[in-house]
Amino acid sequence: MYRAKAYSAASATSPLAATTIARRDLGEQDVQIEILFCGICHSDLHTVRNEWSSMMPAVYPCVPGHEIVGRVTEVGSAVTKFKPGDLAAVGCMVDSDGTCPECQAGLEQFCPNMTLTYNSPDVHLGGITYGGYSESIVVKEHFVLRVPSNLDLAGAASLLCAGITTYSPMRHWGVTKGKKVGVVGLGGLGHMAVKFAHALGAHVVVFTTSPNKKEDAILLGADEVVISRNADEMKKHAGSFDFILDAVSADHDINAYIQLLRRDGNITLVGAPPKPLAVSALALLFRRRSLSGSLIGAIAETQEMLDFCGRHNITADVEIIPVQKVNEAYERLLKSDVKYRFSIDMASLKSI
Ligand SMILES: [Zn+2]
Numbered sequence: 638m639y640r641a642k643a644y645s646a647a648s649a650t651s652p653l654a655a656t657t658i659a660r661r662d663l664g665e666q667d668v669q670i671e672i673l674f675c676g677i678c679h680s681d682l683h684t685v686r687n688e689w690s691s692m693m694p695a696v697y698p699c700v701p702g703h704e705i706v707g708r709v710t711e712v713g714s715a716v717t718k719f720k721p722g723d724l725a726a727v728g729c730m731v732d733s734d735g736t737c738p739e740c741q742a743g744l745e746q747f748c749p750n751m752t753l754t755y756n757s758p759d760v761h762l763g764g765i766t767y768g769g770y771s772e773s774i775v776v777k778e779h780f781v782l783r784v785p786s787n788l789d790l791a792g793a794a795s796l797l798c799a800g801i802t803t804y805s806p807m808r809h810w811g812v813t814k815g816k817k818v819g820v821v822g823l824g825g826l827g828h829m830a831v832k833f834a835h836a837l838g839a840h841v842v843v844f845t846t847s848p849n850k851k852e853d854a855i856l857l858g859a860d861e862v863v864i865s866r867n868a869d870e871m872k873k874h875a876g877s878f879d880f881i882l883d884a885v886s887a888d889h890d891i892n893a894y895i896q897l898l899r900r901d902g903n904i905t906l907v908g909a910p911p912k913p914l915a916v917s918a919l920a921l922l923f924r925r926r927s928l929s930g931s932l933i934g935a936i937a938e939t940q941e942m943l944d945f946c947g948r949h950n951i952t953a954d955v956e957i958i959p960v961q962k963v964n965e966a967y968e969r970l971l972k973s974d975v976k977y978r979f980s981i982d983m984a985s986l987k988s989i
């Protein structure tokens with residue numbers, strides 16, 4: 638065990654502050670990574686403030702962060718994919734049981750015994766796992782991803798959650814050239830969805846409540862922008878979409894979007910509104926439409942996504958901040974005052 642500098646919250650109401658945490662010594666299958674950038678995900682804020690206490694109560698001190706990019710510093714004797722000096726990334730999971738049907742199917746994100754990167758029981762050191770707001774992390778090789786060397790690292794960090802969360806359902810539902818794809822909500826997730834749908838060759842329509850986002854949506858790769866409050870504009874698209882990704886995490890009228898799907902069209906939720914959504918069964922019955930959810934992505938698919946990003950030079954649009962500004966960033970996140978993701982430059986932790 639060794640000590641690593643980190644930023645943690647001591648309780649649901651305390652700001653994050655500098656601390657040191659225990660990291661395990663390198664095991665045979667482990668990769669040790671010096672963290673260069675860590676993206677800020679809305680889940681970090683929910684967990685730190687214990688807003689998901691009914692499902693996943695936070696344990697303190699809490700070190701969030703699951704959008705991790707860094708450089709390998711050391712590898713265990715059984716590690717084959719990485720060597721010191723390589724770029725590496727870690728997303729939302731750091732372990733799973735490897736034996737259940739989900740793991741056997743290569744879908745680790747649905748393993749009932751999956752270990753999350755932070756706030757999950759830590760089988761190695763006891764207590765809970767600590768995330769990427771830290772100078773280093775030790776992770777089992779299977780859960781470490783390779784990062785294409787052409788990608789901007791600050792922007793690549795956010796691919797590990799925002800990226801895979803939007804890429805995975807698009808691949809699952811067959812987004813490709815010739816398909817009409819909608820993206821609801823242009824935030825951290827939504828802006829990645831637009832980039833992926835565009836790169837996959839689809840006709841991309843962004844739905845937004847704010848007319849001032851129109852120009853940005855086009856720059857990100859949208860072919861059309863629809864102001865969702867304008868019923869006439871919405872009606873023009875009725876029954877025409879193959880797939881809609883709904884990235885809104887506040888209460889909203891999902892039926893307005895279901896009506897836009899064609900036969901066998903699908904709308905997938907990746908946001909998590911706190912209250913249940915009211916869904917019209919009739920809207921689904923007609924045209925055999927379906928409503929789904931999706932959770933991050935498997936390890937192999939995450940690697941596929943990173944390689945796709947390498948080929949298409951896709952990263953998240955980020956605002957780089959020093960770790961000392963993380964509390965301020967959380968407040969701005971609540972106001973959606975960021976285009977489109979914060980990425981913490983972990984070099985800033987060295988001066989603490
Ligand atoms: Zn996340």
Ligand SMILES: [Zn+2]
Binds near residue numbers: 734736
């Ligand atoms: Zn499993």
